[in-house]
Amino acid sequence: MRARTALPAALAATLLTLTGCGEESGSDEAADTSPSTASSPAPRPTASDAGDGAATGAPVPQALRFTATTVDGKPFDAGTLAGKPTVLWFWAPWCPKCKAQAAATAKVAADHAGETNVVGVAGLDKNAAMKDFVADTKTSGFPHLSDENGEIWKRFEVTEQSRYVILDKDGKTVYEGVLPSGEGLAEKVAGLTG
Numbered sequence: 001m002r003a004r005t006a007l008p009a010a011l012a013a014t015l016l017t018l019t020g021c022g023e024e025s026g027s028d029e030a031a032d033t034s035p036s037t038a039s040s041p042a043p044r045p046t047a048s049d050a051g052d053g054a055a056t057g058a059p060v061p062q063a064l065r066f067t068a069t070t071v072d073g074k075p076f077d078a079g080t081l082a083g084k085p086t087v088l089w090f091w092a093p094w095c096p097k098c099k100a101q102a103a104a105t106a107k108v109a110a111d112h113a114g115e116t117n118v119v120g121v122a123g124l125d126k127n128a129a130m131k132d133f134v135a136d137t138k139t140s141g142f143p144h145l146s147d148e149n150g151e152i153w154k155r156f157e158v159t160e161q162s163r164y165v166i167l168d169k170d171g172k173t174v175y176e177g178v179l180p181s182g183e184g185l186a187e188k189v190a191g192l193t194g
Contacts, residue, residue, distance in 0.1 A: 058083025061171025068145040068152060071122060071130045076145055078119075085169050085192040086117040087185070090153060092124040092161035093133035097180065101162065102137035104182025108189050109142040115193045120144035121152050124161060168192055 060079040064086070068076045089105050091098035109118035119142060122130040127146045134144050147153055156165050156176075166175040166188055174192070179185050 058169070061167075063156075063167060063171040063173070066152065066155060068147065071127055071134055071144045071146045076143060081117045081119070082171065083169055084115060084117050085189065086119065086167040086171075087189060088119055088121055088152075088156065088165040088167070090121045090123065090156075090158045090161055090163045090165070091133070093122065093129040094125060095161045097162040097178075099133075099137060101179065101182040101185075102139050104179075104185055106137070106139045106141055108182070108185050109139075111186070112189055112193060116189050118142040121147050121158075123147040123150055123153050166192070 060082045064078040064081050066078050068078070070076050087105075087108065089101070091101070105118065105120070108116070112118070120134070120139065122133065122144055125148075127148060130144065130146055134140050145152060153159075158165065162178060164175065164177065164179055164185065165173060168174050169192070175188055179188075
């Protein structure tokens with residue numbers, strides 16, 4: 001019986017830590033370091049660990065050495081993102097702030113196609129809700145990863161939805177924070193590509 005009560009309590013504590021949809025908390029200051037690998041789970045070996053990004057031939061930085069599955073059930077190798085700036089948008093399907101960011105994020109993905117990667121990282125719900133969010137927000141123009149277990153969120157030390165992590169072409173984190181309604185995202189990406 002003790003395990004039955006401990007699991008819901010642990011899950012509730014985790015969700016309280018990870019949620020923040022109604023708040024404008026968090027830093028929107030640029031980060032100077034890449035995500036810590038000491039507290040992150042060890043990356044799963046992938047074909048990209050051999051050293052080259054499949055898409056660009058660029059070396060794959062540690063930050064992009066992970067695999068996942070898209071909300072559509074397709075395999076995804078982050079090593080293919082190497083060599084270009086990358087926007088990781090961490091969202092939850094029930095979050096109104098995330099919905100408000102969708103249009104700006106989709107526009108940046110379309111405007112910078114071929115020169116910048118934009119990837120949604122969905123969490124804090126089930127895959128069916130994630131698929132509905134992508135359809136409802138018309139953001140299917142770029143990949144969205146289903147991170148129900150929070151592995152990618154932990155890897156990038158994201159503790160609340162509605163966060164952006166922006167990596168330069170070398171995989172270094174140059175921004176981590178909240179951009180209400182996606183404001184400022186286009187300028188941050190243009191600064192990396194222009």
